[in-house]
Amino acid sequence: MFQALRTSLLSSARCWDADSERSYQVLFDKLDTNKDGKVDVAELRAGLKAMGMFRHGAAQKIVSSGDRNQDGCLDFNEFAKYLKEHEMKLLLTFKSLDRNNDGRIDATEIQQALAELGMHISREGARRILHSMDIDGTMMVDWNEFREHFLLYPAFNLEEIIRYWKHSSVLDIGDSLSIPDEFTEEEKRSDEWWKQLVAGAVAGAVSRTGTAPLDRLKVFMQVHSSKTNKISLMGGLRQMIVEGGLMSLWRGNGINVLKIAPETAIKFMAYEQYKKLLTSEGKKIETHKRFMAGSLAGATAQTAIYPMEVLKTRLTLRKTGQYAGMFDCAKKILRKEGVIAFYKGYIPNLIGIIPYAGIDLAVYETLKNTWLSYHAKDSANPGVLVLLGCGTISSTCGQLASYPLALVRTRMQAQASLDVSDQPSMSSLLRTIVAKDGFFGLYRGILPNFMKVIPAVSISYVVYEYMKTGLGISK
Numbered sequence: 420m421f422q423a424l425r426t427s428l429l430s431s432a433r434c435w436d437a438d439s440e441r442s443y444q445v446l447f448d449k450l451d452t453n454k455d456g457k458v459d460v461a462e463l464r465a466g467l468k469a470m471g472m473f474r475h476g477a478a479q480k481i482v483s484s485g486d487r488n489q490d491g492c493l494d495f496n497e498f499a500k501y502l503k504e505h506e507m508k509l510l511l512t513f514k515s516l517d518r519n520n521d522g523r524i525d526a527t528e529i530q531q532a533l534a535e536l537g538m539h540i541s542r543e544g545a546r547r548i549l550h551s552m553d554i555d556g557t558m559m560v561d562w563n564e565f566r567e568h569f570l571l572y573p574a575f576n577l578e579e580i581i582r583y584w585k586h587s588s589v590l591d592i593g594d595s596l597s598i599p600d601e602f603t604e605e606e607k608r609s610d611e612w613w614k615q616l617v618a619g620a621v622a623g624a625v626s627r628t629g630t631a632p633l634d635r636l637k638v639f640m641q642v643h644s645s646k647t648n649k650i651s652l653m654g655g656l657r658q659m660i661v662e663g664g665l666m667s668l669w670r671g672n673g674i675n676v677l678k679i680a681p682e683t684a685i686k687f688m689a690y691e692q693y694k695k696l697l698t699s700e701g702k703k704i705e706t707h708k709r710f711m712a713g714s715l716a717g718a719t720a721q722t723a724i725y726p727m728e729v730l731k732t733r734l735t736l737r738k739t740g741q742y743a744g745m746f747d748c749a750k751k752i753l754r755k756e757g758v759i760a761f762y763k764g765y766i767p768n769l770i771g772i773i774p775y776a777g778i779d780l781a782v783y784e785t786l787k788n789t790w791l792s793y794h795a796k797d798s799a800n801p802g803v804l805v806l807l808g809c810g811t812i813s814s815t816c817g818q819l820a821s822y823p824l825a826l827v828r829t830r831m832q833a834q835a836s837l838d839v840s841d842q843p844s845m846s847s848l849l850r851t852i853v854a855k856d857g858f859f860g861l862y863r864g865i866l867p868n869f870m871k872v873i874p875a876v877s878i879s880y881v882v883y884e885y886m887k888t889g890l891g892i893s894k
Contacts, residue, residue: 443499458482459492467571481571506566513565523559525549618886620683624676626879632668633871634675635659638735640864641829646856652867663739671735674745678727682720690716710780717772725768726761732832764831767845771824779817783809803880811876818868823849823861 450458450466458466464478485493485501493501516524516532526545533545552560552568560568627634636655644650650658659667693712698705721728726749733748742748752760786809818825827848843851852860 443502444495447495447498457490457492457494458498463493470571477571502570505570509566509569510562513562523561524565525559614890615887616683616687618883618890620679621886622879622883623679625882626875627675627679628669628672629878630871630875631672631675632656633867634672635668635670635735636867637864637871638671638732638829640867641826642736642833644863645860655867667739670737671731674727674731674734678724678731681727682724685723686716686720689719710777713780714772714776717776718769721768721772722765725765728768729761729763729832732829736833763834764828764845767824767828767831771821771828774824775817775821777817778820779813782816783813786812807876807880811872814876815869815872818865822865822868826861826863827852 447458450462452462452465460478460482463481467478481501482491482493485497487497487500513524514520516528518528518531526542526549529545529548530542546558549558549560552564554564554567636652636659639655639659640650644655656668663670690712693715694708697708697712729752730745730748733752734742734745737748742751790805790809827845830848831845849861856863
């Protein structure tokens with residue numbers, strides 16, 4: 420039944436003219452199941468499912484885009500106007516994909532278009548995408564086939580795939596060294612880009628607060644644990660609770676949350692500027708240039724907010740009564756150690772951006788392109804579990820690569836609080852750790868760090884989705 424419905428609707432769709440309202444009326448009547456002269460989200464969603472064209476969030480976005488009188492549904496005039504405008508956008512996209520202007524899109528042109536978006540797929544992967552649109556079996560897609568495939572799909576260009584694959588603003592595991600998100604031109608023209616940044620920042624704040632005890636335990640083990648002073652998970656938690664009570668597990672969380680906003684804003688603005696410097700106007704940024712721009716943006720943001728990183732470490736390690744708050748902590752550091760103290764550990768932190776961001780991006784791109792090669796013929800949307808899985812794996816790999824530098828940074832930041840008179844450099848500290856504790860001494864505290872990844876990712880994703888709804892971000 421469903422297949423018959425799809426065949427009857429789409430066979431007429433192949434003959435549609437942009438100015439022909441009769442075919443629009445036929446489609447509208449079939450979607451309007453309760454015959455009230457309007458199509459709501461539920462009816463449109465059911466119609467798309469019946470035709471085998473369902474894509475998550477598509478029905479809501481179509482209704483939101485075409486609903487001129489804001490009554491939550493589409494009458495025939497709104498429906499026809501939306502389809503006409505959407506066809507015009509699709510025609511422009513089709514022409515941009517048709518590189519040789521022969522009126523058809525082949526697998527090579529699909530590959531080229533995706534490569535410009537930083538998505539390198541195999542020839543077979545491109546043929547699978549092509550096959551999902553190809554009606555006559557020629558393995559080439561003409562305008563009618565392209566229009567039929569995308570007419571009731573709110574995305575009208577391949578950049579939409581990027582939206583599904585954003586991960587850095589959604590998933591917050593406590594480290595802010597990943598490459599910033601790409602925003603489409605449509606998002607930049609609207610107000611969605613800043614709403615997504617705000618949603619990501621709030622998600623990060625809730626996520627960090629939820630996993631703060633594990634983060635404090637990680638820092639505690641990085642600084643105090645050694646071969647001669649082994650600290651277990653339960654032992655470390657017990658020590659902190661005995662010294663300062665249950666609430667002491669959240670020491671340092673306030674400033675950890677507070678630094679999200681300036682770091683996100685600086686990184687985003689710097690990333691956009693570095694992209695302009697590295698790419699010609701109007702061209703898509705290539706993956707290696709995106710890595711360079713992202714690393715430079717991360718370095719810029721870290722340079723600006725690094726004093727807050729030092730304060731976070733000192734406040735995390737403080738004993739009861741040592742500081743009255745972050746301002747008291749800053750005042751005492753400045754008076755006793757001078758301005759230079761606010762940049763202790765800056766070099767290993769800066770160097771750590773390269774392996775973290777590079778491996779995070781490389782692993783994520785590999786996982787993304789692998790998924791696209793096998794599944795993009797069905798939908799550009801990978802689904803929640805795939806997104807969370809890819810983001811978690813890539814971030815974990817990035818952490819593994821940069822963790823020794825993060826440990827050295829933390830120890831250098833904490834040196835004055837430990838009353839160490841002879842404060843070693845980064846290289847001598849690395850040698851000392853390896854000599855005393857062996858290679859695995861560079862990974863002290865990594866267990867609680869790994870333990871917080873899954874809850875951090877889960878919390879940040881759920882909060883991000885709630886924030887998107889609250890801020891009215893289209894899905």
